[in-house]
Amino acid sequence: MNDRKLMTTIESIRMPDREAMDAAERHLNSLTKPPGSLGKLEAIARQTAGITGELVPDLSARAVIVMAGDHGVCEEGVSAFPSEVTPQMVHNFLAGGAAVNVLARQANAGVFCVDVGVNAELAHPKLISRKVRFGTANMTREPAMKREEAVAAITAGIETVEQLYSEGYRMFATGEMGIGNTTASAALCTVLADMPIEEAVGLGTGIDEGRRQHKIQVVERALAVNRPDAADAIDTLAKVGGLEIAGLAGVLIGAASLSCPVIVDGFISTAAALIASKIAPQSVPYMLGSHLSHEQGHRQLLQAVGLSPIIHMDMRLGEGTGAVLCFHFVDAALLIMQEMATFESAGVSQA
Structure with missing residues (x-):
């Protein structure tokens, strides 16, 4: 189905x-x-x-879709933050206290948080629950998820856009939350953008150079164990990707199918755009690149998708913060x- x-x-x-x-x-x-x-x-x-x-x-009704999911690869110590931060931050989004909430209020945009793969039981009246599974597996030992789970997560993103479109929203921005997702994004870049691992792996949430070198080794192990097929984006996504990345790929494809512009946030969102560009190349003209992330490898990743950033603010938070800022530039153009x-x-x- x-x-x-x-x-x-x-x-x-x-x-x-x-x-x-x-x-x-x-x-x-x-x-x-x-x-x-x-x-x-x-x-x-x-x-x-x-x-x-x-x-x-009329693009005045706009929404930021924040996809949330956990990553089993966090067991390898790739992040400065523990995995429990993911569900904690989901509650922060729902309470309106995160940076993306502040910037979205300034831009008169709604923030919609989607649980597509958080490794916790979550319940909140404002939460959009489309959980495929409780986080990915540790990709250094086995595939992050099954192929059908990756497709289900993409579909969850499509259905989220369709739901918001039915409520009147006509412009979207991508956001994400998932401790460990720069590691998964770097693995995707290495395979699908033919990027050297040294360039794809950055400092993420603020790790030091020693931890970055460890992170490079983790990505190398994940690729060696799973041998993702570079000619098959969904295979690569399933083996070394993330549920929230898959969900965002669905958001991008869904927005294109509804003839709505969608603003792509930073490194993780652009990794999702890379997936979307591989399985639905015709979705790319509906995407607007927002900012050049401080995360190394983002410039090359944007080029691989075919996007040009509107601003360069040395940001690397994620959540959709850079994309939300660019709502103002769309307003200015109109x-x-x-x-x-x-x-x-x-x-x-x-x-």
Whole structure:
């Protein structure tokens, strides 16, 4: 059932509306400025027009989807924080006390936390529960999850977007919570982006160089034990990935199927975008890169997906914090399209 849901969702993704993009380009060039002088704001305006088919779409209803899951590889001491922080932070999100909640309130966005694989029993009226399993297995000893579990987690992301879309949301941002997920993301990058392990493995939550070298060895062991197939993104995801990463890949694919823009957060979210780009290449035009993470390897990972970051703020928190900041830039681009005078209306001579 999950395989069928995933395939039909992928098949429903249409190409962006080229006529709307061309119309946006013509309008931008008619505004009282040199052509292209607003840089990435103009690129955002063209892209959102293509995604929605509207010159100035209403994207005021926006949601940050924070996928949460635990990682068995934490048994190997790869993080500065213990695994119990994952469920504790889920409660923090639900209480509105995390950084992403603060920034989302500023951006007038909703924060929706999804339990797709937390290794704890969670119950809260605001929690979206789509648990596939209680955390992944230790990937240095066995596959992180079964293939069908990876597909189920992707499907959970698709269904979350569909639920929020039915409630009126039209723009999304990706966020995540899962102690150990930079290790899984680095493994995915090594296999699917052909990135050297030394470049893919960073400092994560703030480990020192000695712990980073240990983390490199952990990723090497996981790859040697599981031998993921680089030509099969779902196989790689199942063997060395994470449930929340799979869920975010589903969010990206689901948003594309509904013709909604989705802003990709940092390193872990971009690893999810890499998965989505491999199994549904047509979903990439619906993604906007948000920021260049301080986590090493993120620049190369963005390039592998085909995304360009809007901002560079030396951030590495995750949660969706960088993506939420970029809601403001989308708003700015749409206001330029809506409110800026044309040469004709302002009576300004063109070159």
